Amino acid sequence: AQSVTQLDSHVSVSEGTPVLLRCNYSSSYSPSLFWYVQHPNKGLQLLLKYTSAATLVKGINGFEAEFKKSETSFHLTKPSAHMSDAAEYFCVVSGSVYSGGGADGLTFGKGTHLIIQP
Amino acid sequence: AAGVIQSPRHLIKEKRETATLKCYPIPRHDTVYWYQQGPGQDPQFLISFYEKMQSDKGSIPDRFSAQQFSDYHSELNMSSLELGDSALYFCASGVGGYQETQYFGPGTRLLVL
Numbered sequence: 001a002q003s004v005t006q007l008d009s010h011v012s013v014s015e016g017t018p019v020l021l022r023c024n025y026s027s028s029y030s031p032s033l034f035w036y037v038q039h040p041n042k043g044l045q046l047l048l049k050y051t052s053a054a055t056l057v058k059g060i061n062g063f064e065a066e067f068k069k070s071e072t073s074f075h076l077t078k079p080s081a082h083m084s085d086a087a088e089y090f091c092v093v094s095g096s097v098y099s100g101g102g103a104d105g106l107t108f109g110k111g112t113h114l115i116i117q118p
Numbered sequence: 119a120a121g122v123i124q125s126p127r128h129l130i131k132e133k134r135e136t137a138t139l140k141c142y143p144i145p146r147h148d149t150v151y152w153y154q155q156g157p158g159q160d161p162q163f164l165i166s167f168y169e170k171m172q173s174d175k176g177s178i179p180d181r182f183s184a185q186q187f188s189d190y191h192s193e194l195n196m197s198s199l200e201l202g203d204s205a206l207y208f209c210a211s212g213v214g215g216y217q218e219t220q221y222f223g224p225g226t227r228l229l230v231l
Contacts, residue, residue: 034219044161044208044222090160105151105163105174106220 002027002093006109014117019078021112023091026072032094033074034106035065039087047089050074061085086116120144122211122223130229131199139194139226143211149173150192151220152184153208161208167192168214199230 007022025033035047048059055067065076074091091109123142131137143150149168153161154177163176167186178184181199186192196203206227210220 032218036222043224044210046219046221049219104149104166104168104218105176106153106161107163108160110160 002031002107004091004093004107004109006089006091006112008112009110010113010115012115012117013081015083016080019076019081019085019114021076021089021091021114023074023076023109024072025074025091025093027093033065033067034092034094035059035063035074035076036090036092036108037087038090038111044090047076081114081116083116083118086114088113122209122221124207124209124223124226126226127224128227128229130231132231133199133201135199135230137196137199137228139196139207139209139228141192141194141209141211141223143190143192143209144221147211147213147221148190149212149214149218150186150190151210151212152178152192152194153210153222155206155208155225156202157205159205164194196228201230204228204230 003026005024033050036044037047038044047063048057050057050067058064063078065074067074088111090111092106125140151166152164155161164178165175165184166173170186182196184194206225208222208225210222212218212220
């Protein structure tokens with residue numbers, strides 16, 4: 001079974017400072033991992049995806065994430081925050097909690113609300 | 119680039135009524151997924167279809183059913199609506215199913231009164 005834990009429900013940073021959103025996962029097999037972003041009253045936009053090709057994954061809008069198998073982590077970072085980054089961020093693992101592997105539903109973390117201070 | 123289309127975007131229903139949500143995947147995508155996102159919650163996987171066959175099943179209530187048609191669009195049918203069904207319903211599409219990227223539509227916001 002798969003699960004995702006986002007370690008912070010809220011993160012507040014000043015504009016121009018680095019962003020770190022933490023995510024730990026649990027999976028009974030080699031998963032695909034994703035970060036999605038959701039702006040208020042909007043849909044879910046894919047930021048980046050890890051599929052074992054490279055441990056450091058670059059995404060859109062300057063975001064990147066590093067897969068660390070030994071720590072079962074997939075933290076999201078950005079060197080310099082922008083006001084437009086304020087949104088809800090979801091760490092996601094492939095496979096649903098209702099399957100034993102081989103299924104295709106996604107399991108979402110509870111989300112981290114990123115606040116950007118001017 | 120073409121995206122996932124969902125209709126309607128907003129829907130208001132009374133308790134015990136029925137609702138049908140539609141999803142049109144990105145062209146050439148053969149897999150459709152449905153998710154439910156309650157207020158302040160993370161999206162919960164409901165059900166998925168690959169090549170018009172049910173592929174995976176999540177927390178979908180027995181009152182809900184879904185299918186994927188020959189043109190790959192999908193419909194989520196919801197009966198005996200309850201107040202707790204008020205949520206944002208997302209459809210996502212992809213290619214090939216397992217571990218592939220899912221591209222989400224804008225969602226249908228359902229309010230049950």
